[in-house]
Amino acid sequence: MxxxxxxxxxxxxxxxxxxxxxxxxxxxxxxxxxxxxxxxxxxxxxxxxxxxxxxxxxxxxxxxxxxxxxxxxxxxxxxxxxxxxxxxxxxxxxxxxxxxFFSNKYFRFDIKANPTKCIPFGNEDEKFKKRGKRYAIVKTDEQKAWIERKAEQNGFRLLEDYPLQIEQVQPSHFHKEDHSGFHIGARFLGVLSVIDKEKFIVAFQTGIGSAKAFGFGMMMLQPVNL
The missing domain is CATH 3.30.70.1200 (Crispr-associated protein; domain 1)
Structure with missing residues (x-):
């Protein structure tokens, strides 16, 4: 798309x-x-x-x-x-x-994102935990759960009648000053319904997930009539 x-x-x-x-x-x-x-x-x-x-x-x-x-x-x-x-x-x-453009309720979407999870330091008995290390989410079922959480947080939901497609993308390598690294991405394609227009517009403008400065997170949208 x-x-x-x-x-x-x-x-x-x-x-x-x-x-x-x-x-x-x-x-x-x-x-x-x-x-x-x-x-x-x-x-x-x-x-x-x-x-x-x-x-x-x-x-x-x-x-x-x-x-x-x-x-x-x-x-x-x-x-x-x-x-x-x-x-x-x-x-x-x-x-x-x-x-x-956002007067439409339904959109086809195509998002190349960097799904991650943060593993906190410390044990479960601690009231406050230090910010942990961010890890890439690479399992398809966990990636699906990740995009569903992001949808709920950002004012939309995925339509189950239109199966979600998840494609793994090549790691995105970078070299910055004195260190190198890479981001692992996934491409999500499907159809969504807008639940909260204001949140959805903010998500469109600011992106979904992390590594946005490195080409991830943009919501590619196409209105559809259902």
Whole structure:
């Protein structure tokens, strides 16, 4: 599913502007020339779409999908991005998303997320536990339970009549200064029903789960009539 770009009611000009959704394609040769070789390199490079706010807190989401020719990149932001010089002119597509987009109750969704759980330190008898280490959730049944919890927390529920698909994605490696690591992701596809519109809009704007600065958490949505 291609997110809102395939939806017939994605870009609404009325009802109050909320977000900008940008999509562009980048070939392998350009990525290599720009030294974009891991998720942290993408993290830094996509900041160039917001040149006037280099020190601001990151308020946009990204998603990078591999294609046969290179990469397809999505950016969801509260500020209109500027096309970086290294992005091909004819590859840049942008749409506005207003509150009117969320008048629909049902959406197909496609979320590439980083499901994790935090294991606290200390024993069960302690009243307060220190923040523990975060571990990736890799079992499919636990990933299903994770997305169901996230749905409940963020104002929507998964429709059981439309089976949830869970696909494992390649680990996303990064090298940052003096250390390296990777994030393990899963792709969730299905149909949802909005229960709490305000919470749902916040989740759309801020993402689901962790590692959002590394290309995870964006909710790709397409309205459907059921």
């Amino acid at each position: 291609g997110c809102c770009f395939l939806g017939t009611r994605c870009a609404e000009t009325g009802g109050g502007l909320m977000s900008w959704l940008t999509r562009f394609d980048l070939d392998h040769e350009t990525a290599l020339a720009e030294r974009i070789n891991d998720s942290y390199a993408w993290h830094k490079k996509l900041w160039e779409a917001f040149p006037d706010v280099p020190d601001a807190n990151r308020d946009f989401l990204t998603r990078i999908d591999a294609t046969a020719e290179g990469f397809r990149i999505y950016i969801l932001s509260q500020k209109e991005p500027i096309k970086p010089l290294w992005c091909p002119e004819n590859a840049w597509a942008i749409k506005r998303i207003s509150e009117a």
